Amino acid sequence: MTVKNVLVVKLSAIGDVIHALPVSYAIKETYPEAKVTWVVEPPAYNILQDNPYIDEIIVFEKKKFKSFGGFLQNFGPLKKKLAEGHYDVALDLQGLFKSAAIAWCSKAPVKLGTCNMRECSDKISKPVVGEHSQGHIVERYLDVVRALGCRVDKVVFPMELTAADGKMARSYLYAAGCKGDVPYVALAVGANWPNKRWPVQHYAKLCDWIYSQKHLPVLVGGGALDEQLAEDITRAAELPPVNMVGKTTLKQLAYVLKEAKAVVGGDTGPVHLSAGMGTPTIMVMGPTDANRNGPYGQLENAIEVNRPCKYCWKRACPHGFDCLERIKPEQVEEKLQQYL
Numbered sequence: 001m002t003v004k005n006v007l008v009v010k011l012s013a014i015g016d017v018i019h020a021l022p023v024s025y026a027i028k029e030t031y032p033e034a035k036v037t038w039v040v041e042p043p044a045y046n047i048l049q050d051n052p053y054i055d056e057i058i059v060f061e062k063k064k065f066k067s068f069g070g071f072l073q074n075f076g077p078l079k080k081k082l083a084e085g086h087y088d089v090a091l092d093l094q095g096l097f098k099s100a101a102i103a104w105c106s107k108a109p110v111k112l113g114t115c116n117m118r119e120c121s122d123k124i125s126k127p128v129v130g131e132h133s134q135g136h137i138v139e140r141y142l143d144v145v146r147a148l149g150c151r152v153d154k155v156v157f158p159m160e161l162t163a164a165d166g167k168m169a170r171s172y173l174y175a176a177g178c179k180g181d182v183p184y185v186a187l188a189v190g191a192n193w194p195n196k197r198w199p200v201q202h203y204a205k206l207c208d209w210i211y212s213q214k215h216l217p218v219l220v221g222g223g224a225l226d227e228q229l230a231e232d233i234t235r236a237a238e239l240p241p242v243n244m245v246g247k248t249t250l251k252q253l254a255y256v257l258k259e260a261k262a263v264v265g266g267d268t269g270p271v272h273l274s275a276g277m278g279t280p281t282i283m284v285m286g287p288t289d290a291n292r293n294g295p296y297g298q299l300e301n302a303i304e305v306n307r308p309c310k311y312c313w314k315r316a317c318p319h320g321f322d323c324l325e326r327i328k329p330e331q332v333e334e335k336l337q338q339y340l
Helices: 015-028 042-048 068-084 096-103 139-145 163-176 198-212 226-237 250-259 268-278 330-339
Strands: 005-009 036-039 056-059 089-092 109-115 184-188 218-220 262-265 280-285 301-304
Touching: 005 015, 005 096, 015 036, 015 139, 015 280, 036 042, 042 056, 042 250, 068 096, 068 109, 096 109, 163 250, 184 198, 184 250, 184 268, 184 330, 198 218, 198 226, 198 330, 218 226, 218 250, 250 268, 262 268, 262 330, 268 280, 280 330, 301 330
Parallel strands: 005 036, 005 089, 036 056, 089 109, 184 218, 184 262, 262 280, 280 301
Antiparallel strands: none
């Protein structure tokens, strides 16, 4: 099979794009002369910037396609751009109708997808059911490039952090109250699914315990909901934590997570970013399972809720439970202790 020009379609969400990053490294490791183009939605674009294993990034602005007029205005230019790429391989790692449409527009003669494709995307791209089809999502993505003949000698999450990213992140940390060489633990307070969010009161208790261990608790995240959660945690804690929510770009956040002693949070983008960079990462989990979505490379740090209905894959609990409430701060403290 000729592998000279590869289109990777992995649009969102941030955590999912992070999980797919090793695909770019694996392609270039085996086919160093191949051109790799990645299609992504705007929220995750910053993750891919300056990646030395990605040659071109195409930003897919989904909101522009939602109206009939917007679709007519934007579909033609996107289709033309994809056709001009002359791709010999398209990898649909999203497995949805929108990604299937992009793969189809690429006119690549070989189109491959993951083992769990939905919304008829398997009619466009051939699902790859590899040896890791029941394993972690990172390995499921890598099975797709293994089908291309790529060797995966090691799993690398390439993210290029510039000196400017580090300088800005340090200045934001200092301004927020993280001064000097005091070590800190980053707490990713939010998640898209209500079922993936650890309760505010538990985060507040954990903040107080982190202070007792001579470390600083640093809250991270982004968006209006995370900002509200950070305010609620601050009010509930005895001592206010350092609040970095909404103050960084994704790459600056990556620097903050990389320099942390450890990171705690649910099944969400910043926590997967932390695990990808090798920072000790404790993940509290309920609706999703660690075997598929836990912190890659350190699944021993996943704490799964003790409920018979776990792994329900529901955004909100149909029984009205606060899903992760049963995971107590003491359980997280026990995991954290070894890293502080």
